[in-house]
Amino acid sequence: MNLPDARAKVLESLLEGVSRKDLARRAAALSAAYRAGGPSAGIVSDADALAYVLARAPATYAAARAVLARMPGLTPATVLDMGAGPGTASWAAAEIWPDIAVTMLDRSAPLRALAAMLMPSAQVMAGDVAGTKPRADLVIASYVLAEFALDKAAILARDLWQGAVQALVLIEPGTPDGFARIRSARAALIKAGAHVAAPCTHDADCPMARRVGESRSDQHTADWCHFLQRLPRSRDHLILKDASVPFEDERYSYVVMTREAAPKGARIIKPVVESKAGITLPLCDETGLHDEFVPRRDKEAFRRARKLEWGDLVESPSPAV
Numbered sequence: 001m002n003l004p005d006a007r008a009k010v011l012e013s014l015l016e017g018v019s020r021k022d023l024a025r026r027a028a029a030l031s032a033a034y035r036a037g038g039p040s041a042g043i044v045s046d047a048d049a050l051a052y053v054l055a056r057a058p059a060t061y062a063a064a065r066a067v068l069a070r071m072p073g074l075t076p077a078t079v080l081d082m083g084a085g086p087g088t089a090s091w092a093a094a095e096i097w098p099d100i101a102v103t104m105l106d107r108s109a110p111l112r113a114l115a116a117m118l119m120p121s122a123q124v125m126a127g128d129v130a131g132t133k134p135r136a137d138l139v140i141a142s143y144v145l146a147e148f149a150l151d152k153a154a155i156l157a158r159d160l161w162q163g164a165v166q167a168l169v170l171i172e173p174g175t176p177d178g179f180a181r182i183r184s185a186r187a188a189l190i191k192a193g194a195h196v197a198a199p200c201t202h203d204a205d206c207p208m209a210r211r212v213g214e215s216r217s218d219q220h221t222a223d224w225c226h227f228l229q230r231l232p233r234s235r236d237h238l239i240l241k242d243a244s245v246p247f248e249d250e251r252y253s254y255v256v257m258t259r260e261a262a263p264k265g266a267r268i269i270k271p272v273v274e275s276k277a278g279i280t281l282p283l284c285d286e287t288g289l290h291d292e293f294v295p296r297r298d299k300e301a302f303r304r305a306r307k308l309e310w311g312d313l314v315e316s317p318s319p320a321v
């Protein structure tokens with residue numbers, strides 16, 4: 001998945017004559033800062049902002065697109081993208097709901113300037129996500145909670161929820177830390193009266209272990225809930241990352257909270273495993289984590305199971321699948 005055409009064209013013109021070597025150096029510095037506690041602290045110039053867009057935006061956009069595409073029941077007229085950066089989650093929202101009115105908020109001036117160039121129809125505001133009382137049908141915080149301590153992330157999520165008329169979407173890196181923030185925000189939001197629309201199909205306690213490896217007796221609990229989006233690397237991305245593989249795999253954790261009750265069914269929370277005997281679907285539903293085996297000899301159910309992927313919703317687990 002590449003960037004949407006309109007954004008890619010603007011980006012191309014902004015990159016004209018810009019040294020890729022310099023951007024690669026800046027992207028490496030941002031990655032190092034990210035590992036030390038958040039990339040945005042290092043984005044102080046227009047060139048840094050460009051480096052961020054080239055290095056990270058394709059992946060965060062792809063993750064946001066995958067998350068929002070899994071919300072067919074939602075029809076937001078307005079979206080507020082908190083900690084929008086260059087606007088990646090907003091691009092995804094506008095792809096799915098073309099008439100949506102977009103507002104972005106970010107504290108970084110270079111990223112705001114870039115966001116406004118990449119999506120001229122959006123309203124781009126300066127501000128602090130922690131101090132702003134948002135209001136929109138859909139509120140998104142994509143890769144933003146990571147910049148807050150775990151306990152603060154849950155408080156921030158609760159504040160964002162106040163202004164989410166239909167739904168709040170939180171997306172984080174698919175790491176144990178990223179998932180810990182999603183998990184703690186999810187619990188706080190359920191307490192505040194929200195329902196989980198995805199990836200969970202229920203509002204019960206999350207069955208994943210609080211800490212990775214907390215319980216080694218059950219392989220499922222020594223895990224964290226995350227998903228994977230594969231996307232092609234552009235030529236610039238290959239240069240920037242000094243990479244040779246023509247694609248990258250973005251791992252992300254997420255939660256979608258809504259004011260309506262959650263759908264039923266089960267979520268596929270790991271890669272589907274196919275063997276000679278059949279297909280194993282690793283599922284999470286209100287009963288917890290469990291594998292569902294669909295035998296090859298059950299032709300119709302097997303045919304349906306074969307189309308399913310990690311991240312999909314299984315409306316009624318097998319034998320009906």
Ligand SMILES: C[S@@+](CC[C@H](N)C(=O)[O-])C[C@H]1O[C@@H](n2cnc3c(N)ncnc32)[C@H](O)[C@@H]1O
Nearest residue numbers: 040060083084085088106107108128129142143
């Ligand atoms: C990792 S970037 C994510 C950008 C974008 N949402 C995405 O998914 O690609 C984090 C963004 O949050 C912004 N940010 C971090 N803390 C903030 C705060 N307290 N108030 C406003 N923006 C903040 C940063 O400036 C940066 O643009």
